[in-house]
Amino acid sequence: MPAPRSQDVLVKAARLYYLEDRSQGEVAKALGLSRSSVSRILTAAREQGVVEIRIHAPGVVSRVVDLEEALRKQFGVESATVVARPRTVSPIDVVAEAAARVFEDRVAHLEWFGMSWGMTVDRFVDQVVLEPIHVSLKICPMVGGLPSDTGPAGNTSLELLANRSGATSFRFESPAVVESQQTWAALATESSITSAVDRAAHVQLAFVGIGSFGQHSSRRVITAMHLSESESALLASHDPAGDICGRYFDINGKTLGLPTSERVIGITMKELAALPEVWGLAGGVEKAPGVVGALRTGTLNGIVLDEDLARATLNLAG
Numbered sequence: 262m263p264a265p266r267s268q269d270v271l272v273k274a275a276r277l278y279y280l281e282d283r284s285q286g287e288v289a290k291a292l293g294l295s296r297s298s299v300s301r302i303l304t305a306a307r308e309q310g311v312v313e314i315r316i317h318a319p320g321v322v323s324r325v326v327d328l329e330e331a332l333r334k335q336f337g338v339e340s341a342t343v344v345a346r347p348r349t350v351s352p353i354d355v356v357a358e359a360a361a362r363v364f365e366d367r368v369a370h371l372e373w374f375g376m377s378w379g380m381t382v383d384r385f386v387d388q389v390v391l392e393p394i395h396v397s398l399k400i401c402p403m404v405g406g407l408p409s410d411t412g413p414a415g416n417t418s419l420e421l422l423a424n425r426s427g428a429t430s431f432r433f434e435s436p437a438v439v440e441s442q443q444t445w446a447a448l449a450t451e452s453s454i455t456s457a458v459d460r461a462a463h464v465q466l467a468f469v470g471i472g473s474f475g476q477h478s479s480r481r482v483i484t485a486m487h488l489s490e491s492e493s494a495l496l497a498s499h500d501p502a503g504d505i506c507g508r509y510f511d512i513n514g515k516t517l518g519l520p521t522s523e524r525v526i527g528i529t530m531k532e533l534a535a536l537p538e539v540w541g542l543a544g545g546v547e548k549a550p551g552v553v554g555a556l557r558t559g560t561l562n563g564i565v566l567d568e569d570l571a572r573a574t575l576n577l578a579g
Contacts, residue, residue: 503551
């Protein structure tokens with residue numbers, strides 16, 4: 262087995278090949294190496310992060326291919342989209358745009374599509390460009406309405422997407438979060454709610470926002486639960502890292518139970534994991550703990566992240 266090459270050799274070979282546009286044969290001659298050695302060196306340069314490959318195309322988001330490959334390898338996720346972020350654009354906006362392109366590529370083959378809530382999912386809807394011809398598409402929420410959503414039953418973005426595409430939308434006539442286990446137990450058996458959960462559990466593709474504990478929507482969800490002092494202490498003892506659809510998990514991907522599990526009206530993590538395809542959306546480096554935990558739950562088939570968050574996620578995962 263050949264000895265590992267030094268970083269200096271990797272950088273020299275990468276500069277000659279990628280920046281000076283020399284052939285592998287010319288690089289081999291310049292460095293006094295065989296052509297096969299140069300090929301291995303260039304592969305190592307990509308694997309070790311010395312070289313990053315980005316795809317730039319007019320009207321298409323720029324993708325960071327090496328980080329996508331690293332996420333797939335590290336977490337075993339089937340699909341990964343990592344987008345380069347211009348410093349004048351927010352990470353949520355570039356993630357939303359990339360997610361919109363994923364949706365547009367798949368929508369013609371869908372009958373049922375599901376959505377959670379959150380800022381990134383809202384922005385995703387804003388970025389979708391569709392002709393209103395998808396009349397066979399049905400869109401349904403995966404969970405009740407987020408407390409900050411002032412639309413009917415918390416379905417504002419969902420209904421907007423349906424109107425734009427000509428699809429049929431379903432409502433989830435319930436808040437996502439309730440203040441007591443007693444209220445949760447009463448609502449969970451209502452026929453309208455059990456029907457909504459059943460629809461969510463049978464979508465072909467779902468886009469879900471990934472929350473990081475204590476940040477943004479994830480913080481608002483916990484606030485809306487009105488946990489007692491003892492319940493808050495119990496939750497803290499479980500070291501929550503993030504949530505999907507209000508379902509919390511730790512950084513190892515273990516789904517947490519009480520007290521939060523009996524405060525949320527919507528699809529469970531087990532039901533989510535059973536769906537054919539689930540994509541998680543997140544932007545901003547502060548989401549790294551939540552993204553690591555989410556990828557380890559086994560519920561996600563695909564992920565869309567900005568490049569800074571992708572790096573932070575890989576670094577945190579070791």
